Amino acid sequence: MQPLPYGRQVIDDTDIAAVEDVLRSDWLTQGPAVPAFEAALCARSGARYAVAVTSATSALHIACLAAGLGPGDRVWTSPNTFVASANCARYCGADVDFVDIDPRSWCLDMEALEIKLRRSAGDGTLPKIVIPVAFAGRSSDMRRLWELASEFGFCVIEDASHAVGATHHGLPVGSGAHAHMTVFSFHPVKIITTGEGGVVLTNTAALHHRLCALRSHGITRDAAEMDCEPDGPWYYQMLELGFNYRMTDLQAALGASQLRRLDTFLTRRRHLARRYHQMLSGLPLQLPLEDPFDESAWHLYVVRLSLPAILQSRREVVERLRNAGIMVNVHYLPVHLHPYYRRLGFSPGDFPCAEQYYREAISLPIFAAMSDADQDRVVSELEHAIR
Numbered sequence: 001m002q003p004l005p006y007g008r009q010v011i012d013d014t015d016i017a018a019v020e021d022v023l024r025s026d027w028l029t030q031g032p033a034v035p036a037f038e039a040a041l042c043a044r045s046g047a048r049y050a051v052a053v054t055s056a057t058s059a060l061h062i063a064c065l066a067a068g069l070g071p072g073d074r075v076w077t078s079p080n081t082f083v084a085s086a087n088c089a090r091y092c093g094a095d096v097d098f099v100d101i102d103p104r105s106w107c108l109d110m111e112a113l114e115i116k117l118r119r120s121a122g123d124g125t126l127p128k129i130v131i132p133v134a135f136a137g138r139s140s141d142m143r144r145l146w147e148l149a150s151e152f153g154f155c156v157i158e159d160a161s162h163a164v165g166a167t168h169h170g171l172p173v174g175s176g177a178h179a180h181m182t183v184f185s186f187h188p189v190k191i192i193t194t195g196e197g198g199v200v201l202t203n204t205a206a207l208h209h210r211l212c213a214l215r216s217h218g219i220t221r222d223a224a225e226m227d228c229e230p231d232g233p234w235y236y237q238m239l240e241l242g243f244n245y246r247m248t249d250l251q252a253a254l255g256a257s258q259l260r261r262l263d264t265f266l267t268r269r270r271h272l273a274r275r276y277h278q279m280l281s282g283l284p285l286q287l288p289l290e291d292p293f294d295e296s297a298w299h300l301y302v303v304r305l306s307l308p309a310i311l312q313s314r315r316e317v318v319e320r321l322r323n324a325g326i327m328v329n330v331h332y333l334p335v336h337l338h339p340y341y342r343r344l345g346f347s348p349g350d351f352p353c354a355e356q357y358y359r360e361a362i363s364l365p366i367f368a369a370m371s372d373a374d375q376d377r378v379v380s381e382l383e384h385a386i387r
Helices: 013-023 033-045 056-066 084-091 110-123 142-152 205-215 249-259 262-280 314-323 339-343 352-360 372-385
Strands: 049-053 074-077 095-098 129-131 155-159 181-185 198-202 301-305 361-364
Touching (some): 013 249, 033 049, 033 198, 033 249, 049 205, 056 084, 056 198, 056 205, 110 142, 198 205, 262 372, 314 372
Parallel strands (some): 074 095, 074 129, 155 181
């Protein structure tokens, strides 16, 4: 049987036609497709502004810069995430610290965050930015985080790379109700794809203006922003050190086509998540939290092995599944345990909930093109692997 990946894109003829239309047009980049995609993302999320870029990593980078992050500043984030959630701070010369995860949601622990904030307020080490991570498709407790941001004065950049189409307390993730900026990813294993790509969403005009400048070399063609009269209609000036983080029209056309099928993708992922919950309920596993206030996008379906009840190690279970063609994965090695961050002073034991989670977690296949029969195969092989 064909190997079953943990995630993959779903491309159809409408996506191919959308990209072909751009290929036959006058604009492959810096044309009308990117603004159209940005407008569609705003309409879907409720955000006022969208800035589409080359990846969620570049989105996090310019979001930090737009928030004024620099050397001597601090960013706090979750250790249970991809490294980009922390690396974006290092790109700006800032320091990084982490807050442990909640043992049930596997997102940022708000109680631990509050304790750390109050301690840091006393010794003058408060963060400039906190980056909560919408792990596996579900947001952190953003309402509580927003209250803490108001009290302690930090900027909130939600890394919602996993959560395109998710809702939190009835509002779309990305609406800006509880974040200054929100980042989505359009990598092929995410909910929708542009190949590679990402976006920053915000409701603040000044942030939007700065994000647009940072995305495109720090260049302006607006005479009102220049330090002299322009030499002619061709003239531009570089006002600050920016980057070439522009999304192409080819990517944007694919993204807009995918976005029109977002509800179909979400419906299928949520169906598969419900089936997993039903079929796995009798096994010695901790299943993902079902939150009555949120609708997860179900980018990942993660289970935790109850290892004392299972004689095999997690590695043995993973290898058995992969040998059977079920290409499970593990998300994530805690960021603070990577060699780069250990060299910055972090050590095993610093964030015990994230470390215990990592020792037990397995990401099972879930994607919109996955059939019920595929899922039955996953469950059957998992039952066999943990006997």
